[in-house]
């Protein structure tokens with residue numbers, strides 16, 4: 001084994017939180033190494049959030065141009081050039097890589113490209129991408145390993161070489177028909193993207209609704225949006241086997257309420273959930289325990305079972321969003337400096353970037369019911385938000401869940417244009433502990449989407465005496 005190089009902090013995996021921690025600690029004078037096997041900057045800028053939203057935006061432009069005549073702009077025939085879509089996406093990724101490399105250089109944190117695994121407590125051996133190996137030890141270790149797409153054990157699926165989001169984002173030709181296994185947010189966003197580029201798309205979802213965590217009315221609205229654009233949505237469908245090869249011809253044999261069905265397409269995308277990247281790196285040699293699903297066991301300060309070893313982001317079982325990985329970084333940085341911030345004191349919003357987008361924060365109506373929390377619910381169609389008269393973006397609704405016993409806002413969901421911006425307004429009010437009547441009576445600029453909040457909060461039923 002080569003002689004070990006000592007660092008104050010070694011970070012395994014350069015996810016969103018890990019790299020920010022590395023730069024912060026290195027700027028403060030610590031000797032920091034980051035080990036990354038593939039993506040400078042982790043998955044968000046390379047293969048996940050940013051490239052998927054980049055291509056979604058290209059698809060939105062295609063959709064708007066297709067509907068331009070409704071707004072008085074006349075165009076000719078519309079076609080998508082996937083090579084240009086891909087080039088635009090790759091240019092963004094390349095810019096991101098350059099920005100990240102600059103941050104490593106400027107902060108002094110060492111980026112070591114290779115695959116790391118533990119060879120002892122707080123000792124990591126790195127198989128370098130360029131060949132050879134290095135051994136690193138750290139006074140503190142941070143694990144920011146991320147996750148990868150799950151490929152379920154369906155006969156024939158592996159042999160069909162399905163796409164995950166990574167390969168889907170590399171397509172330079174348009175699938176004639178994309179089958180999407182899984183109706184969660186990755187599946188739904190990708191379905192809308194390719195439908196708008198011009199592909200036929202079928203979503204196969206084993207559950208009763210798309211977006212299993214959302215209220216049924218929210219899921220139904222998303223389904224309607226997709227169906228109206230020509231996406232075939234199949235619910236309660238159990239895939240039993242796959243034949244053919246994605247990229248040529250591929251078929252999913254499935255059980256439905258109406259009997260067996262064969263769903264045929266040119267490409268197959270699997271988007272059925274994520275598996276943490278915790279296998280095969282000998283975490284047991286570091287004394288780091290996993291839970292039954294393979295996530296690293298952490299406490300509320302993101303400390304693992306091994307003293308001096310922390311975990312950040314998806315591998316630690318944190319909600320699977322970039323902004324949560326960022327907040328995990330803040331929690332670890334605070335605790336390393338003697339603070340006591342915890343994961344339990346945060347409110348986590350999220351956005352699905354379809355058009356219109358879905359945004360959520362706090363409790364859903366169904367979650368309140370399951371937890372036995374008495375609530376009042378207000379629901380406002382987007383067609384009643386005045387701005388939509390100007391833009392035509394009338395699809396969707398806003399929905400707020402307010403405590404029945406007092407005026408606390410417990411949750412908010414919105415499917416509608418700019419939902420991702422509007423949710424931040426409600427989140428801020430929730431964090432400040434404002435009663436819903438404050439937002440009801442607030443003066444909000446006309447003609448904004450957020451103006452709709454005044455109308456929404458005004459229709460929340462009165463508190464019973």
Ligand SMILES: Cc1cc2nc3c(=O)[nH]c(=O)nc-3n(C[C@H](O)[C@H](O)[C@H](O)COP(=O)(O)OP(=O)(O)OC[C@H]3O[C@@H](n4cnc5c(N)ncnc54)[C@H](O)[C@@H]3O)c2cc1C
Nearest residue numbers: 013015016037042043048049116145146313314320321322
């Ligand atoms: C298609 C898609 C779209 C998404 N869109 C959004 C979005 O719009 N908004 C949002 O908030 N979230 C989104 N997410 C989720 C988001 O990408 C992640 O939650 C976020 O990147 C945080 O990940 P992380 O910090 O846990 O780890 P990651 O960013 O995944 O980083 C982990 C890194 O560790 C490296 N690694 C793993 N094991 C080793 C090893 N043994 N040695 C060396 N390196 C290793 C990996 O190569 C990887 O680069 C999306 C995810 C997907 C799949």
